[in-house]
Amino acid sequence: MLAIDVKDLRKEFNVQKNREGVKGAMLDLFRREYNKVRAVKDISFQIPKGEICGYIGENGAGKSTTIKMLTGILVPTSGDIRVNGYVPYQEREKFVRGIGVVFGQRSQLWWDIGVIESFQLLRKVYRVPEAEFKKRLDELVERLQLQDLLNRPVRKLSLGQRMRCELVASLLHNPSILFLDEPTIGLDIVVKTEIREFLKQMNQRYETTILLTTHDLQDIEALCSRVIMLDDGRIIYDGGLDELKAKWGKGREVQFQFAAPFQLEQLEFLTAGLEVAWSVENEYTAKVWIPLEVNVSDVLSRVVGTTEITDIKIIETNTDDIVREIYKSGSAEESKLHLLGEEKVSNV
Amino acid sequence: MFSAYLDFIRIRFLMMLAYRVNYYSGILIYTLNIGVYYFTWQAIYGSQQTLGGFTVDQMTTYVAVSWMARAFYFNNLDREIANDIRDGSVAIQFIRPYNYVFVKMMQGLGEGLFRLLLFMGPGMIIACILFPVKLPTDPAAWTAFLFMLLMSFLINSQINIFTGLLSFFVENNEGMMRMKRVLVDLFSGVIVPISLFPGWLSGIMKFLPFQAITFLPSSVFTGRIQGTGIWQVLGIQLLWFAILILPIFLMWRSARHRLFVQGG
Numbered sequence: 001m002l003a004i005d006v007k008d009l010r011k012e013f014n015v016q017k018n019r020e021g022v023k024g025a026m027l028d029l030f031r032r033e034y035n036k037v038r039a040v041k042d043i044s045f046q047i048p049k050g051e052i053c054g055y056i057g058e059n060g061a062g063k064s065t066t067i068k069m070l071t072g073i074l075v076p077t078s079g080d081i082r083v084n085g086y087v088p089y090q091e092r093e094k095f096v097r098g099i100g101v102v103f104g105q106r107s108q109l110w111w112d113i114g115v116i117e118s119f120q121l122l123r124k125v126y127r128v129p130e131a132e133f134k135k136r137l138d139e140l141v142e143r144l145q146l147q148d149l150l151n152r153p154v155r156k157l158s159l160g161q162r163m164r165c166e167l168v169a170s171l172l173h174n175p176s177i178l179f180l181d182e183p184t185i186g187l188d189i190v191v192k193t194e195i196r197e198f199l200k201q202m203n204q205r206y207e208t209t210i211l212l213t214t215h216d217l218q219d220i221e222a223l224c225s226r227v228i229m230l231d232d233g234r235i236i237y238d239g240g241l242d243e244l245k246a247k248w249g250k251g252r253e254v255q256f257q258f259a260a261p262f263q264l265e266q267l268e269f270l271t272a273g274l275e276v277a278w279s280v281e282n283e284y285t286a287k288v289w290i291p292l293e294v295n296v297s298d299v300l301s302r303v304v305g306t307t308e309i310t311d312i313k314i315i316e317t318n319t320d321d322i323v324r325e326i327y328k329s330g331s332a333e334e335s336k337l338h339l340l341g342e343e344k345v346s347n348v
Numbered sequence: 349m350f351s352a353y354l355d356f357i358r359i360r361f362l363m364m365l366a367y368r369v370n371y372y373s374g375i376l377i378y379t380l381n382i383g384v385y386y387f388t389w390q391a392i393y394g395s396q397q398t399l400g401g402f403t404v405d406q407m408t409t410y411v412a413v414s415w416m417a418r419a420f421y422f423n424n425l426d427r428e429i430a431n432d433i434r435d436g437s438v439a440i441q442f443i444r445p446y447n448y449v450f451v452k453m454m455q456g457l458g459e460g461l462f463r464l465l466l467f468m469g470p471g472m473i474i475a476c477i478l479f480p481v482k483l484p485t486d487p488a489a490w491t492a493f494l495f496m497l498l499m500s501f502l503i504n505s506q507i508n509i510f511t512g513l514l515s516f517f518v519e520n521n522e523g524m525m526r527m528k529r530v531l532v533d534l535f536s537g538v539i540v541p542i543s544l545f546p547g548w549l550s551g552i553m554k555f556l557p558f559q560a561i562t563f564l565p566s567s568v569f570t571g572r573i574q575g576t577g578i579w580q581v582l583g584i585q586l587l588w589f590a591i592l593i594l595p596i597f598l599m600w601r602s603a604r605h606r607l608f609v610q611g612g
Contacts, residue, residue: 016519068439071442071443072442072443073439073442073443073607075604075605075607093445093446093447094445096442096443099443101443103439103440106436106437106439107440108443110359112363113359113362113363117359120355121355121356124351124352124355125352125444125446126445127352
């Protein structure tokens with residue numbers, strides 16, 4: 001069963017154009033000009049029930065806009081969305097009963113009242129029966145260790161404490177889909193780990209479908225089996241994390257530490273015939289970059305037998321590097337297209 | 349669901365109570381306001397016995413009653429809504445299974461009840477001791493007034509919600525909100541009873557909703573409107589309440605399509 005089904009989804013915004021100078025400002029008073037900006041450009045994807053999917057992209061790539069359309073906050077310009085069987089913006093009140101949402105940068109708790117008061121209010125808003133509410137709350141409170149926080153007003157919580165409360169608030173009505181928009185932003189590593197663990201467990205126990213946007217790729221590595229990568233409103237990658245690494249990770253690097261000062265020419269001579277590139281770190285240390293087609297062991301066997309080595313380190317390209325690489329190449333490739341598109345739109 | 353809406357009243361009430369200094373200064377401000385207008389009118393009357401059909405005592409009572417009413421119907425819903433829209437937190441309101449406009453209305457009601465019971469109650473007692481305020485003793489007058497007060501609240505809140513929702517459509521709503529505030533205070537008759545306005549202006553007022561907020565209910569309560577006139581006032585209030593539902597509904601609907609959540 002599909003939890004989320006999106007087809008040719010598009011969102012355009014009218015952005016006000018401010019003309020220059022006093023004259024421009026006066027003209028703006030009478031007739032405003034608008035630029036149409038297309039934030040999400042005809043994307044399609046499907047997420048089956050029970051999956052944890054990461055939704056990544058640079059700032060302004062259209063992640064939040066997509067999430068806002070999926071949660072019924074924004075009305076799409078065109079395209080079809082089905083979430084949980086509903087068209088989010090049409091039957092909003094019914095639809096939102098089945099989803100939970102956490103915005104890392106906005107609180108959904110009431111600022112001036114105690115945490116438990118907020119939870120009680122949400123219980124009534126979502127019409128959760130008292131007994132079920134108590135059971136769920138107890139479980140969540142214990143799991144996220146909120147016992148001491150329940151009576152404090154939200155404004156007196158630290159960011160980490162608040163974030164855990166936000167999670168509880170989004171889960172009290174037992175939603176089958178959870179949307180997380182940068183849930184770990186600004187949190188320390190301990191809280192981050194705790195939240196990741198918690199989400200994983202939620203997903204396993206209740207088959208909660210989770211869609212999360214993040215800039216922290218460790219969130220993705222810890223949680224997601226699948227990644228959707230967005231650039232300039234388009235999906236540029238949709239698939240497993242491992243394939244992403246395999247496809248974009250271009251090679252590995254091996255760092256050698258030698259017992260005695262070495263000669264670069266000698267090392268290059270040893271690996272002659274293999275397409276590798278050496279670089280000198282210092283007198284005793286050298287790095288070799290090995291493309292995917294070449295076996296690391298081939299390089300090692302040629303170097304290790306002939307020189308005395310005190311340390312070897314193999315460095316794999318990490319996801320951060322890969323993603324940075326994709327962002328860079330992705331936008332470089334499409335910047336021309338992007339400009340053409342803008343022009344066309346503003347003529348409409 | 350209804351109990352959730354009731355809870356919004358309760359929580360707003362509690363929130364108001366949480367800020368104690370606000371509370372005590374509030375009582376003082378309401379008493380002062382009545383006092384200031386009392387002395388102003390004394391000075392205006394001078395040696396005259398009546399002005400626009402009001403005796404000095406009637407005017408004093410009118411001022412006190414109008415401020416009592418204002419304590420209940422006044423709220424900052426326009427500002428709250430405008431802030432929600434400007435900082436983008438209105439997005440949170442859309443992911444909840446309730447109607448944002450109703451919730452705002454309920455919060456306004458909580459605030460109104462708080463002011464009425466805790467500001468105006470004590471303020472009114474002090475005012476009755478200090479100034480010659482004559483409140484009616486007829487329970488029917490009180491019942492009618494309380495119901496009209498509720499209608500005043502609804503109409504004023506509708507105007508506030510309407511002004512607040514304008515933020516969806518204009519870049520900066522500050523000017524509109526200030527204008528609305530001046531219009532409501534002036535044209536509802538809190539500052540000057542509408543019967544003292546020049547003829548043409550009070551004529552125009554008959555076609556605007558503002559007089560239904562203060563002037564008409566206060567006129568009933570101070571006994572200036574009696575008999576079938578009371579039903580007429582009620583009719584006018586109900587009519588405005590019904591009329592104002594439409595623009596709010598339309599605005600809210602088109603706002604959904606215009607929503608542009610600020611701050612990512």
